[in-house]
Amino acid sequence: IMSWLADVTVNKPHGENPITVAPSSKLPALSLRGTPPPGSRQRLQELGPAGFAAALREQKALAVTETTFRDAHQSLLATRVRTRDLATVAPYVARLTPQLLSVEAWGGATYDVALRFLGEDPWERLDALRDALPNVAIQMLLRGRNTVGYTPYPTRVTDAFVREAAASGVDIFRIFDALNDVSQMRPAIDAVLGTGTSVAEVALCYTGDLLDPAEDLYTLDYYLRLADQIVGAGAHILAIKDMAGLLRPGAATRLVTALRERFDVPVHVHTHDTAGGQLATLLAASAAGADAVDAAAAPMAGTTSQPSLSALVAALAHTERDTGLSLPAVADLEPYWEAMRHLYRPFESGLPGPTGRVYTHEIPGGQLSNLRQQAIALGLADDFELIEDMYAAANDILGRVPKVTPSSKVVGDLALHLVGSGASTEEFKDNPAKFDIPDSVVG
Incomplete structure (x- = not known):
């Protein structure tokens, strides 16, 4: 009875178990023998963080970060996807989409939820994904001085955490502060720079509507001043973190254009598709010169998640910003994610x-x-x-x-x-x- 009480307390009575198909039965027919093609991780190891960022800025193709392993399921499924379901598909991602800039797979709520709800070791997840993705850079979300928690920690904690995460396989750290306070991000930025091997991608958190004439707080000047502090702190990449999907196409055009005119670092755009129109925002950002954007596998995209990866790839195919990703390859991964999402339906x-x-x-x-x-x-x-x-x-x-x-x-x-x-x-x-x-x- 204690087991039943524990199960109901943690998982809640979500109704009848869904009738599911084993996600593994939907994996592409693909041999996993041999090593995957070289990708962004090898490029980072060859060029170093600064050279990697410079190459990203110079390339014409729009780079893409795949968020299904972290933010997509955090936004859609309360972060409940287990390590085994991510590690199962990761080798196929490595072989079918080696052109990805990165796979966002760690940080954010994944650390907390793994410990409190899944009974998993988040470090074991990182190890498993690093083994399965030897060719694609792994990216994590780091909450500034809060690291992966909810309160500021001493600098020595941030230093130790970043060192261990980098040694365990994190290649790109996306760093943010909830109040856009760069002083609260500096310890994390310095820690990442101190590794000498990992990229410091530092985010400005976007809110409001900078196109609104009545906006008197979150204006273009506000974001440019913030970006100046971020670049001055040593960021390799400047991210626009649009947490709620408020960045409209016109605002994306104006903001990305202004950032690229003033700074030499790459600009990476992250958004959520809650209102359903953010593919237009990504395309506007791309046209304005954004160097990278975030997207999720189509069955795990839309609404509170990111825009669809296959839609983005199709929209830019055969253009000067072609992502380089194969649309059939991206689509071949979708049946797995669809079956997996159905498995986690109680957490929708x-x-x-x-x-x-x-x-x-x-x-x-x-x-x-x-x-x-x-x-x-x-x-x-x-x-x-x-x-x-x-x-x-x-x-x-x-x-x-x-x-x-x-x-x-x-x-x-x-x-x-x-x-x-x-x-x-x-x-x-x-x-x-x-x-x-x-x-x-x-x-």
Whole structure:
């Protein structure tokens, strides 16, 4: 009975087990004998981090990072995909898509969820994927001083973590800070630079709409000043991290153009497809000169995940920005991901299709699925639209911060608390002391 209680507590009663097909039966008919073709990892080892970044800036083809191994399932399936299901397909990815810039496979919530929910060692996952992907650079998401946690750690912790991650196979570290505070990213940047072997890709977190004439905070000048600090801190690559999918095509054109005019480092665009229009944003960024973009395998793409990889490859085929990826090869991997997603159906985010409401509530793609699960746990599932509205209101109360871990959790916790207590934002602002404010909000 204790096992049953533990299972219900952790996994919750998700209903009947889905009828599934073994994902492994959907793998491409491909021999895994011999080593995969050389790829971005060999290029990094040959050129070094600075040379690797310079070559990326000079190449005409649009480089692509594949996010299915990390952000896609974090955004769609609450990060529940197990190591064995990722390691099974990784050798096929290495052989069919060696032209990838990188595979984002570690960091973010994968570390936490592996330990707390999957009963796995995240370092063993990294080892397994490194063995299976010897030719493609592995990328991770690093939360600045928070590393893969939710609170700032001493510099010595950041140094030790980055050293071990690099030694275990992380080639590219995408570093960000939830408040775009470069001083909070510097220890991580310095640690990555100190490895001498790994690339420091440093992100500016995008929010708002820089094309809006009424925008007085997150303007083009704001992002250019931030980018200047990031490049000055030693970044090899400059990333635009659009957590909620708010970067519209016109804004992407203006921002990417301005960044490339002012800085010599490559520009890498990351977004989420919550509203359904972000392929247009990636194509606009590409036309403006972006050096790399993120995409996910089609069955794991769309909504809170990234735009479809096969759609991107097809859109740019036979153009000067052709990705170099084979569309049939990319498509051959899709049946596996489709079967795997069906296997994890109990952990689906609950968002059946795109929603334009994201332009109002601005909830990050990686948070929306988890916020819905929190609402269900609190008995607020029927009020989710109200929670979305309250999220926007809570964001205003907290000063319109960029919303990404951990700041997004602060906004979400406050929104859930206010909806759960039946309070209005006016009541909260009039007398916040009378509320049992969540610990994350208090700080």
